[in-house]
Amino acid sequence: MRLFDVLGPVMTGPSSSHTAGAVRIGLTARKLLGEQPAQAEILLHGSFAATGRGHGTDKALVAGLLGMQPDDENIPRSFTLARQAGMLFTVGTINLRGAHPNTALLRLRGADGHKLEVMGSSIGGGRINICKIDGITTNFGADHDTLIVHNLDTPGHVSAVTTCLSEHHINIATMQLYRSAAGGYAVMVLECDQPIPAEIVEELRRMPGIVKVTSLNL
């Protein structure tokens, strides 16, 4: 463990998993949406549902959606700040079968109406795992610049995406492939060593068979 992981992080209490991790889930979901949500439905599962209020998990998720970092002193006031910023939100509970105990499901809608559903787990020490995007497995830690591509489960998409990245001199750190069912939707999750420029996202969106492209730049 690095020195400043043992001493640190600086964070708003009370819990690295239930508060700091929850802020990061909200913040990552905001970045994946590409903007501050106009509307957010926040659903808490497991320990998040049972102890979330006492740990401020609900406020932490809203704070993240507003763009705050885990050490922001305004986290306790995030509900008020969200109202002032015109972000509509609801907080409820949900039972997600088989999910990590510290999991939240965020259903977001952007100002132009585009939607994104993000399921994230807080796995300890403030680290997180984005388990699903729009219902399909993704499993990434949101600590790298990440490209997420939803495509039809037909041949050729992986090579098209990796070729596009290589043409832009972007190095892939890790790559994962998932699909909902054979012949249905598939997802590629590529953690990269460089930020993903907007033109790549646009280029990929225009490719046949590509359904959705989402990027996370830290």
Place this chain on the structure above:
Amino acid sequence: MAYTSVRDLLNACKTSGIPMDEMILRSDLGESGLTEEESRAEMRRLWKVMTETSRNYRAEDRSASGFAGGDAAKVEKAAAAGMLYSSGYYAEVISEALKTAECNACMKRIVAAPTAGSCGVLPAVLLPLWRAGAFEEESICRALYVAAGFGQIVASRATLAGAEGGCQAEVGAASAMAAAALVYLKGGTAEACAEAFALALTNLEGLVCDPVAGLVELPCIKRNVIGAVNAVSAADMALAGVAGHIPADEVIDAMAEVGAAMSADLRETGIGGLAGTPTGQAIREIVTMAGDNE
């Protein structure tokens, strides 16, 4: 690379003649990608946050559950009135541990040291010394490197997570880190730092993590007090030359073994121990119902 044994750390200091805080700082630079200046600046920032947390404490603040807050102020007041057994440094250590841990429960900014649940221990033993002018910020930051270095060794040989090793891995580790830091501040040898570390961890071995309603409040806040007071007594024993006889690395390994043997009910699940008492369960009911009403 971070050290993975206290013995290696002591040997490295002995053969190089480099002070321990310096050895620990250097061991992290490759891994973190920080320069020495950046690392020192980050440590000063952490110390600044520790001082600010204490300064921003308000006696009237309460946590969302309503069960945390106001206790540090009670101790300060009673100590000032001469009502307590402890006075001076010891009384301040108690109130400072409560202060930072209460701030954490009340959603204020803290430094996880090593965790949020144990964030009160290190500031509790250091803040009163700094405020009294006994040590400058620079010496305190050097001592914090020593604390962090010992914490890294615990992380590598055992764990710093209550969910894995119980409270001994959080408050126990924080206490042992603080004991080493205190000996270092006082000019103790590297061996004495290791001895203080081992004594402190030994004395909290077996401490379970049994938070009522799963919240970082009961008993976590008061456990920060035992972590801090234990650090002072372990440091004093080591400075006086008292030996624990079991080497620090073996104490860490024993802590890991004890943690693995603990029932999951006693590892941050909020099921066993104090969380499972009738009162603990009743508090859980109250806290959960409050959540439903909102």
